Amino acid sequence: MVEIGTGTGVSGIHLLQGMRPDGVLTTVDIEPERLQFARQAFRTAGFAANRARFIPGHALDVLPRLTDGGYDLVFCDADRLEYLAYLAESLRLLRPGGLVCFAGVFAGGRTVGSGPQPTEVLKLRELLRAVRESEELMPALLPAGDGLLCAARR
Numbered sequence: 001m002v003e004i005g006t007g008t009g010v011s012g013i014h015l016l017q018g019m020r021p022d023g024v025l026t027t028v029d030i031e032p033e034r035l036q037f038a039r040q041a042f043r044t045a046g047f048a049a050n051r052a053r054f055i056p057g058h059a060l061d062v063l064p065r066l067t068d069g070g071y072d073l074v075f076c077d078a079d080r081l082e083y084l085a086y087l088a089e090s091l092r093l094l095r096p097g098g099l100v101c102f103a104g105v106f107a108g109g110r111t112v113g114s115g116p117q118p119t120e121v122l123k124l125r126e127l128l129r130a131v132r133e134s135e136e137l138m139p140a141l142l143p144a145g146d147g148l149l150c151a152a153r154r
C-alpha cells in the first residue's frame with residue numbers, strides 16, 4: 001500500500017492493521033519530522049520496522065519513482081489541491097482491482113454547498129467528477145470522517 005500524507009501515523013496504523021502480516025506500507029510526507037513521529041508510533045503500536053517504508057519528499061516528486069502496478073491500495077491525505085494529480089499517479093501504481101482512497105472530500109460540506117468556494121473546494125469537485133466519469137474506476141463515496149472517496153481500478 002501507498003500512503004500520501006503520513007502525518008502523525010494514525011491512518012498508517014489503521015492501514016497496517018488491515019494488511020496481511022507480510023504487507024508493507026510505503027508512506028510519503030513532505031515533512032521529515034512527521035515521518036520520524038510516525039515511525040515511532042508504528043513501533044509503539046507493535047509493527048516491525050520492515051512493515052513500513054518512509055519516504056520524505058513532495059508527493060509529486062516521489063510517486064513517479066514507485067513501481068507501476070505494484071500496489072493494492074493508495075490512500076491520499078495530503079495536499080487537496082494535488083488530489084487530481086495523485087489520482088493520475090494512482091491509476092499507474094495500482095494493480096487491476098486495487099483501490100484509491102481520498103480523505104476529506106466533503107471539505108466540511110463545502111463540496112456540495114452553493115455559492116463561491118475556494119480553489120481547494122473547486123479542485124475537490126473536479127476530483128469527484130473525474131472519478132465518477134472515469135471508465136477505469138468503480139467509485140464509492142463514504143460518509144466517514146470528512147468524506148472518504150474510494151474507487152476500485154477495473
Ligand SMILES: C[S@@+](CC[C@H](N)C(=O)[O-])C[C@H]1O[C@@H](n2cnc3c(N)ncnc32)[C@H](O)[C@@H]1O
Pocket residue numbers: 004005006007008009010011012028029030031034057058059060077078079082
Ligand atoms: C492531514 S495530514 C495527514 C494525516 C495522516 N493521514 C494521519 O492520520 O496522521 C497531511 C499531511 O500531508 C503532508 N503533505 C502536505 N502536502 C504534501 C505533499 N505535497 N507531499 C507530501 N506530503 C504532503 C503534510 O506534511 C501532513 O503531514
